[in-house]
Amino acid sequence: HVLFPQRFHKPHHLWKIATPFASHAFHPVDGFMQSLPYHIYPFLFPLHKVTYLGLYIFVNVWTISIHDGDYRVPRLLRHIINGSAHHTDHHLYFDYNYGQYFTLWDKIGGSYKSPTAFEGKGPHDYLRKLREKGLGVPNGTLDTKTE
Numbered sequence: 001h002v003l004f005p006q007r008f009h010k011p012h013h014l015w016k017i018a019t020p021f022a023s024h025a026f027h028p029v030d031g032f033m034q035s036l037p038y039h040i041y042p043f044l045f046p047l048h049k050v051t052y053l054g055l056y057i058f059v060n061v062w063t064i065s066i067h068d069g070d071y072r073v074p075r076l077l078r079h080i081i082n083g084s085a086h087h088t089d090h091h092l093y094f095d096y097n098y099g100q101y102f103t104l105w106d107k108i109g110g111s112y113k114s115p116t117a118f119e120g121k122g123p124h125d126y127l128r129k130l131r132e133k134g135l136g137v138p139n140g141t142l143d144t145k146t147e
Contacts, residue, residue, distance in 0.1 A: 023067035085115035
């Protein structure tokens with residue numbers, strides 16, 4: 001992330017453990033900037049309005065799905081599809097797994113990180129470490145927002 005986008009995208013990362021509600025919890029400028037490619041594309045490559053609406057729905061469902069904590073991806077595709085496990089690590093560490101759908105550009109750009117959930121670790125281990133340091137999530141709550 002360069003400084004300008006980071007300033008507006010970072011509030012989305014207040015949720016260290018992503019949830020479907022966190023998927024759409026972002027700064028308005030960040031939401032606008034992320035939506036631009038989807039709105040510019042039809043001017044360059046005209047689409048039928050039903051196709052455009054279908055793609056809009058798909059993007060929203062995908063956005064929710066990568067924030068839902070369901071790490072199930074076929075083993076063959078785990079290192080190709082940028083699913084929920086990859087995106088959870090993006091929320092935890094911020095400097096990895098930027099891709100929207102695939103991991104190719106993260107691998108090329110050096111920002112790919114194999115998800116800790118695939119290594120038998122995961123976000124709850126991270127929360128435990130925060131609690132031990134006296135940071136973040138208090139014991140006994142489901143609040144995933146950290147300071």
